[in-house]
Amino acid sequence: MEPGPNILHADLDAFYASVEQLLDPSLRGRPIAVGGGGVLAASYEARAFGVHGAMSGWRAKQLCPDLIFVGGHFSEYQRLSDLVMGVIGDFTPLVQRISIDEAFLDVSGSTHLFGSPGAIGAAIRRRVREEIGLPVSIGAARTKHLAKIASQVAKPNGLVVVEPARELEFLHPLPVGLVWGIGPVTQQRLADRGIYTIGQLASSPSDSLEHFLGRALGSKVGALAANVDHRRVQQNARAGSVGAQSAFGKKFPTDELLRAVLGHLADRVAGRLRAKHRAGRTVTVRVRFAGMKSVTRSITRGEPVATTLTLTETAHELVQRALNAHPSEATISLLAISVSNLVDQPVLQLELPILPDEAVRPGSPTGSARWAVDHSIDAVRRKFGRTAVGYAGVALSEHGSVPDEFRELAEHEL
DNA sequence: TCTGGGGTCCTAGGACCC
């Protein structure tokens, strides 16, 4: 007996923009973009004009002169997303939240209570629309991969159930770009070989697929074509890295610039690590040069890092290394810091005399003093907000055009 | 098409150990 299409993928439609239209009824039915200088999210009315995320504001205005720009209501996004997840949680405890606007559900244990997967999908959509006021699209299938493709096909504001007997029939006419893991580069490579649909992909010899797609993607595609996707819906996986980046146009990498930007980035990253009671052994920096070419440098240490000063210093050394290796590049346009190889950093450890990242420099605080300073700053910020206090040259630096509240909340755009 | 920010996963080469 065949298992039913018990995996659901729920995806909120144009999430940020839909929230803005919910909050301000005068925006409903009109082309809007969330963001100031650039478009972070566009309503479907705006997308009809070709406006999409990651587009500059003036370009969007060119395409759609009536476009209305609105600022973002960030805490509302999180609150409404939590409400939606709450509705979903009424139907099954097996929920894997992938991002602020997207989740997988396994309803195999719920069908005896709520009916078929299709009925559950319809009920979720109805409740989210009536109780919260947001459109959500849902795909249902036997596997996560297929359910996600189904929800993309269902957009906007639809429901698509892929019955097990009709999986290949559903899949084969669809464009290869819907396959998870096939982006613009691979899509172009496939197009060069005359492959545009998933059906064409499935019927090309698997060894040649692996040859030019790479083994990992090749076997993934093979598994999709053969409908053997064994990934389960998993609850709450923890992040494996924490990072931040800042783009600032072309600038000369003066020591002043490096200190200001890296200080700001390290402050964000280390603060988030501490908030999660985590620390990381590997520090990676990325430097992007004027021509969009970028390089990375990383170092892995014995002791995990979570203090702002140590992270700033480590990042500075790594960036210096990257710059030294490319003496012909005069200007840079982006800096990034990421910390990975994360370990738990129990609060208990804050009181031990020997503490992580004990790198000591003349005239600067020791490791334990750094922890103490960071935690005082964290505490004040929790009470009075981020800008209340910070390291000199960090709190007041205004590098990067994107306000901090916009960061961390990327919405997908298709 | 002039490009924002936070992540994941994979590959390949080299160092090092057994």
Added chain:
DNA sequence: TCTGGGGTCCTAGGACCC
């Protein structure tokens, strides 16, 4: 002394996703 294979970790780059 030389050679070899396997495993693990680190580093750098790239593609992709939301």
